[in-house]
Amino acid sequence: MKLSHLALSVALAAAFVGVRDSAIFDRLVDVVKGGTAADEAASFELASLTAPAGKMSRYAAPNFREVVPTPATLPDAITTSATDPVVDESALRYFASRGDTVRLQAEISRLKALYPNWVPPKDPLAVPQNADTALEDMWKLYSEARYAEVRKAIAERQAKEPTWKPPADLMERLNVAEARLRLINASDLKQYEAVVTLGSETPSLLTCSEVDVLWRVAEAFFRTDRAQRATDAYNYILNNCTNTAERLATVQKASAILPAPAIEELLAKGKVLDNGAGEFDSLRDDLARRFIADANTDEKKSVPAAYVERLEKAAETGGLASDALLLGWYHYLHKNMPSAEQWFQRAHDKEDTASASQGLALTLIERKDFLNAEDTMYRWRDAPNEAKAVYLAATANLLAVEPPLPIKVDVLQRIAAEVIKSRDPATAQQFGWYARALGQPQTAIQWFRTALGWKLDDEPSAYGLAVTYQQIGDKAGLAQIQRLWAGRSERIARVGEVETEAERALRLRQERMARPVVAEQPVVQKQQIEPQRRVVAEEPAYIDYRREEPRRTVRVTQEAAPARRNGCKTTVDPRTLNPNTALSRGWCLMDLNRPLEAAEAFEVALLGANAKTREDAAYGQSLAYLRAGLSSKAAISAAKSPMSQERVVELQRAILANKAISAFDDDRPREAILVLDQLKQLGPERTDLMVLKGYSYLKLKRYGDAKKIFEALAATGNTDGLSGLATVNEATRPGKRD
Template sequence: MSVRSSSVAIVVAVAVAGLVTALKDRPALRDMLGFHWVSEPAPQFMLMGRVTGPEDSPKPHVDVQAIADRLQAATLVAPLPQDGEEAENQVTVAQAGQQQPNVQPASPAQPKVDESALRYFASRGDTARLQAEIARLRALYPNWVPPADPLAIPQGGDKQLEQMWQLYSEGRYAELRKAIADRQASEAQWQPPPDLLDRLDVAEARARLVNASDLKQYATVIQIGANTPSLLTCSDIDVLWRVAEAFAKTDRAPRAQDAYVYILKNCTNPQERLATIQKASALLSYATMQDLLGLERADGNGGREFDSIRNDLARRFVAAGNDDPNLAVAPTYLSIVQRLAETEGLASDSLLLGWYQLRRENYADAEKWFRAAREKEDTALASQGLALALIAGKKPQEAEDVIYKWRGASKDATATYLAATANLMALQPPANLSEEVLSRVATEVIARKYVPTAQQFGWFARTLNQPQTAARWFETALRWKPDDEPSAYGLAITRQQLRDRAGVAEIQRLWAGRSERIAQLGETTSRTTTMPPLPAAGQTLAPEAAPPTVVRAPTEPPERESPPARVEALRQPVMQTVTVRRGARQLRGCTTTVNAELLDPETALSRGWCLMDINRPMEAAKAFEAALAAPNRKTREDAAYGQSLAYLRAGLSNNAAVAATKAPQTQQRAAELQVAILADRALAAFDAKRYREALIYLDQRAQLRQEPIDLLVLRGYAYLNMKMYGDAERIFTAAAATGSKDANRGLADLKASTHPDTVD
């Protein structure tokens, strides 16, 4: 090697060493040397590791020899002539410090520059890749000057190559592969430009990735992306989106988040950044989205770059809260959706808020928003939500009415309607249902074979003292679901009430070892009667063919024009119809207020009777409740009996019926309570102007005990208000024959109603 060559080599080696150190922070230098991270000067997203950015880009592979060759070629290029000097008299950069006379540098031959790619990128309007190609050619050919107008580059150089670029630009990759192979076969020395081959490989990989993404072959998408990292740059944002989606769809949310973070940290196109957040919000969790939104930038106008989609994001986040009741959505987003619901008037916004509040058991707020949604647009979803809120709020009657129209819209709507019917029939006190409502509820129960409502129909019939109807409902529920123990128990006590001993024995045989209360029922039949238990109010129940008899609730007749009946004088405490037998009780000490729960059962029982004697029934009821905890069976029986009497005196007949079920009662006590409860219910129905219902209670009572004159007069007034004047006259006349002043007053009211002109 000559001294000159050795000097050049030393200079080149030093330059290379410095260059390798500077490459990381000198993108312009990389471009000049034709060294690129990928096919364009932008950082790339690494699939196999964490997200990379400008500050932590992957280390490149440095071809030192190639760089040395380029530097050496650059040092041997003679500078342009200056001040009339001849070019051949100039020395090279390497010889500037030590000139050697009579040594002339050899002028290296410049290869012909292939500018076909420049023309191609210019014709496509791909400015980024055009500039990358110019930088590459400058690094290869330092003296090359790019054309001012790449489109003006003549096409006469290599027609076949230009056709190949054309095939590439049109995406006809298979034809391009064939054209390359054909030319290599015909021209053994011809080699396609490496840039064309690289770009073709990448383009084919991209096409495969997009196809796999469209076919939801997400594992293939990830594999292609890993094998072709040059695709994963900001210049092809769609590929990054597809890779992120593939990660999310394969349960690798953290890697999907990495991809979106890479975009938001490195890519600057505003529209693409906005679309990135939109796509991410459809795939990632609420918490992850808050991290991504932390990378939001100012828009330069005093706002934030994602303000235009803030409303939609808030809606999406509230919807996520609907799916997960444990997710606490930020109040800011709830406020946005609430403002939208109030200002834009969309039913969908009100529905979002309704479901969000319902899932968090804020039933009043949920009801408010569901009602608002139904006012804007009555849909199955809005009605279903409102019905659920009403059921939870102990309003099953309105819930049934709201959802009935949409009961067949979906499986969820049907389930909601049936739940409403079960809770409606389980109300305590029983709801006053019209014939229409009872009929349609029964029809749906039959069609759906819904056991819970069928069972509740049985209990409902028992409250109306219709044991035959109740038995049929319980039997029907058991046909649909033979292992429904509550229906079996209801049927057993109903058959016991009907004195069907064989029927009770059969149920006990079928349920032997499965129900203790059914087994114990027979033990008390000879000396006690167990009052039917009533289902808890507000109980949510579930459906199934219908019994031959449907319970019908009495409908309210039109009000009569005659003066209202005066029945206040008839009101005597129903307690007077009950024979009370109890032991000695302590009268002293019950005038002061005492927490009955702190007393022992026997003391609480005595205090209860004492409070009854001084007419403080509600306090007595609490004392009897405490006495029900006694281990002694007799004490429990007396406590249940006393609590029933207390509630009757307070006018709470339904509570009295429930209290009577808390312990078995003797037949005499059970009959006394039944008579008193029916009388009280008749008076309550009359006061509520449900005259037909009052007559039903009176008829039921009359089957147990002869009707006293005061209730006979009440019956006459019920007939009078229903304009059944013949029956009213018959009843009043019979009662007046006993000397009843109230009956005579009833005859006068009857005359005033039928012959108003003859009344003085």
């Protein structure tokens, strides 16, 4: 055995068995230096040196090396001179006669390793048969893989001829062949520990001529949580085996189980081909697909940028919709929405599938293009994998847009049909708010009642029903809904109370908050409807978006509030009006929920000579900007004219509340908490803002602070407090908290 070859065997044996004892390692070094037959035998027994007595099969690991016994140890090698042994070539004839070129080549390689000076016959079929015809028949049975019959033939002959012994080569090959079958069977049955044991007990199987066995042992290592040894096994093949197809298959098999860094290590073993290309370049696109597909199942996984770029290039040049789709989901899960939308759009344009449409719709929802999201998903709304949930997310968000978008009648009708079919309370609620915004209170009432029929504890729908009853003057309906929600919703209980302009502005803001934006990846959950106290859900009337008559809110105002006047439905340049008329027009526009136009009218009123007019104009403009969500402009307007202390405090509280809500909506919980702390200094905390503060702490994972707030609210019977407390408890239960 050559020194370099033996060194490789020793190194691999040490790596796979896990040599830690210095004496054992020194013994291995002696084997490399001396190279005697006795020392070589010692290297074969390495597993037994490193395993406890009686437990070799459990602890031993395969020693991956080419097994090359010395010719002197083979009893069936008949030596005719000091250097020329007679080689048993009978197996060559059998393999050649059966056309088994794989085994023929393996046998030639084996004999060459055993007898370096041996020259293979040009025609294996011309090898003379043994004079021993019974032995010839045994070899024939062996060549046909009829190993049990070989055993039977040997036993029968030994019974007849007690002094006869089968050739050692035949017995060795028979033992190895049977071990191969046991190993393959164990591998097929996923008995991976047995595979490792059989490999360690039969080192002659762990050679390049048995690459399938090497693959199976490598997989067994991986499946038994020894990934590094699996990598070593694949590396052994690439370092020692030369068959091009088998090398390529080795990387393919490894890529199916090993992580990306280990695959990179294997790819580095590739040779440079004559054309200058890398040996494994053809695999890299498939590897990129596999790595990205794996990452698409776990957002915590990342893929090396080189593989992402490689698949992007393949998608651009090859044009496969599947590649674009993989990239779309990868970028979506890693929050790169512009790239996700680009690739989803390419996949959708190339092949309109449910997955492509779903991904594209989700990115459109993220970009707040809800109309196109609905249109994209409508065709695939009934597809599996949460397609209906994505479609309803698009519809709910579409109806929640402020100010309301004009939606075609046929689109509204198909949305309504799907909402009723799916019994989706979220979109039904949004239909209610949409109808209110278009001045259709009766239709809004039907939709709010429908939502409550599907989800009895839907407080936003109940609140929408209450304010709509108040709007049309239905005192009995309002009283009924307030009675049903007594002790469960403070804002429903307060509907109809006298309110200041600031309170009204915040109420309108609350109404917008009652229209939640549906999550990016919503899941449709079936609501369990209790039979008692059920509100009968009628099929709501369709909204006629063409009706532009704005809604009017029936409300009681403070005596100090300026008088409202009709006559602001037509478009007028406020700069053509005198200050007093502009002031009246500003309040009229506020009643019509046109705050930005009202702000322009109040700006003209600020030019008036009368101090009271200027104060009312500054006050009105601040409220207009608050209603439009422009807190900074509201603060500037409040400083344009001196006001009473009552109004100053009222506006300060309204502006801070608006800023806190905006900060929370924009996912800035720390800023929301700071603003709410400022607001607390101006007076008692409002219940709804305490809820907001609790959820801000929850976003920051300050569970203790959040729990204190929700416990205080829950003690009063507040449902938002109870819900928040349940959320905190769920987030902090053992095994759940990050």
